[in-house]
Amino acid sequence: MAQRDPYEVLGVSRSASADEIKSAYRKLARKFHPDVNRDDPAAEDKFKEASNAYEILSDDEKRARFDQYGTTDGVPQDPFFNGGNAGGFGDLFDMFFGAAGAQQGGRRRSASQDGDDLRADVQVSFKEVLTGVTKEIEVERTTNCDSCNGNGVEGGGQAPQCGNCQGSGVVTAIKSTFLGQVRTQTVCSRCSGSGFLITNPCKKCAGKGVRAITETVTVNIPAGVETGNRIQMAGHGAAGIRGGRPGDLYVFLHVPEDGPFVRHGQHLLTGYDVTVAQAILGDEVTIDGIEGELGFDIPAGSQPGQQVILKGQGLPPIHGGKRGDLVVELTVVIPKKVTETEASLMRDFAELRGEKIPKGKDGFLGGIFGKKK
Numbered sequence: 001m002a003q004r005d006p007y008e009v010l011g012v013s014r015s016a017s018a019d020e021i022k023s024a025y026r027k028l029a030r031k032f033h034p035d036v037n038r039d040d041p042a043a044e045d046k047f048k049e050a051s052n053a054y055e056i057l058s059d060d061e062k063r064a065r066f067d068q069y070g071t072t073d074g075v076p077q078d079p080f081f082n083g084g085n086a087g088g089f090g091d092l093f094d095m096f097f098g099a100a101g102a103q104q105g106g107r108r109r110s111a112s113q114d115g116d117d118l119r120a121d122v123q124v125s126f127k128e129v130l131t132g133v134t135k136e137i138e139v140e141r142t143t144n145c146d147s148c149n150g151n152g153v154e155g156g157g158q159a160p161q162c163g164n165c166q167g168s169g170v171v172t173a174i175k176s177t178f179l180g181q182v183r184t185q186t187v188c189s190r191c192s193g194s195g196f197l198i199t200n201p202c203k204k205c206a207g208k209g210v211r212a213i214t215e216t217v218t219v220n221i222p223a224g225v226e227t228g229n230r231i232q233m234a235g236h237g238a239a240g241i242r243g244g245r246p247g248d249l250y251v252f253l254h255v256p257e258d259g260p261f262v263r264h265g266q267h268l269l270t271g272y273d274v275t276v277a278q279a280i281l282g283d284e285v286t287i288d289g290i291e292g293e294l295g296f297d298i299p300a301g302s303q304p305g306q307q308v309i310l311k312g313q314g315l316p317p318i319h320g321g322k323r324g325d326l327v328v329e330l331t332v333v334i335p336k337k338v339t340e341t342e343a344s345l346m347r348d349f350a351e352l353r354g355e356k357i358p359k360g361k362d363g364f365l366g367g368i369f370g371k372k373k
């Protein structure tokens with residue numbers, strides 16, 4: 001951030017008194033504080049600028065240096081001084097707005113913790129994919145302790161602020177370095193950064209503010225889902241702590257290959273064995289579809305691997321619309337052994353068609369033919 005004249009930033013004269021400077025800063029800080037301008041990222045920059053200006057003009061030594069040199073070189077600016085985030089302005093903010101302001105401010109907010117998201121896995125059959133299905137699943141998660149309203153304090157009141165860090169969870173120290181004075185922040189050791197010290201923990205949850213439950217969650221699974229789809233159940237994750245929001249539950253769907261069907265998106269592929277006679281002459285047959293028996297025609301003159309497409313017997317698309325197809329791939333099953341009569345008919349068949357009459361080998365009763373010759 002290019003440094004602007006701090007007097008200009010705060011809109012005060014060069015001869016402004018400490019009170020005038022404080023009052024000008026206070027107005028700007030209220031106007032641009034990130035917590036009241038969450039939708040306006042430019043406000044944070046203005047807030048930082050005002051805070052930097054105030055850091056200079058509220059410090060007699062820095063103000064004098066600025067007045068003399070028109071700069072505060074040697075006075076570390078953002079990010080050294082302010083840590084690059086609004087948290088660094090915390091104690092200025094506290095000074096003006098008091099503890100109540102601080103509770104709504106960025107620093108105190110860090111004491112609340114949003115709950116974790118959870119994952120559940122659910123199996124869905126092809127038949128369920130066809131129509132959609134409602135499933136009840138059991139989820140083990142935490143919920144806010146009802147005895148202490150999630151605060152962890154016996155009786156349900158607010159947890160008392162940690163005196164060591166005034167509820168901020170961090171302890172600030174000013175160190176002199178070759179860059180000038182650098183403010184460092186460390187996690188408060190007394191409250192481990194929570195900002196609270198619970199002296200009278202809730203007996204029901206031992207001060208944790210949450211307890212474990214098994215929740216039955218009803219999941220509405222739409223038609224057309226496939227493996228990898230997930231359904232987000234807002235607020236069914238782990239409980240937030242000290243006013244944090246609960247996490248979400250993500251239900252991951254698994255649609256295993258079901259029976260003889262292989263899925264290709266909305267289409268299903270399956271195989272069907274036909275005899276040589278069926279392949280040659282054609283036939284009417286039935287097959288088990290996902291909803292039950294389906295009749296279909298094997299065309300005369302079917303070739304091995306030929307596909308018969310049963311329109312609209314596949315799966316529906318996830319956003320609604322026409323079902324895909326069931327594709328039946330034909331396998332022509334050639335007999336591995338035939339009797340002498342069958343062999344004779346095959347030879348006649350070949351002869352009728354003007355084909356070369358096969359001599360026959362193993363499996364074609366070649367031995368017997370051999371003996372007969």
Ligand SMILES: [Zn+2]
Binds near residue numbers: 145146147150206207
């Ligand atoms: Zn409790």
Ligand SMILES: [Zn+2]
Binds near residue numbers: 166193
């Ligand atoms: Zn503390």
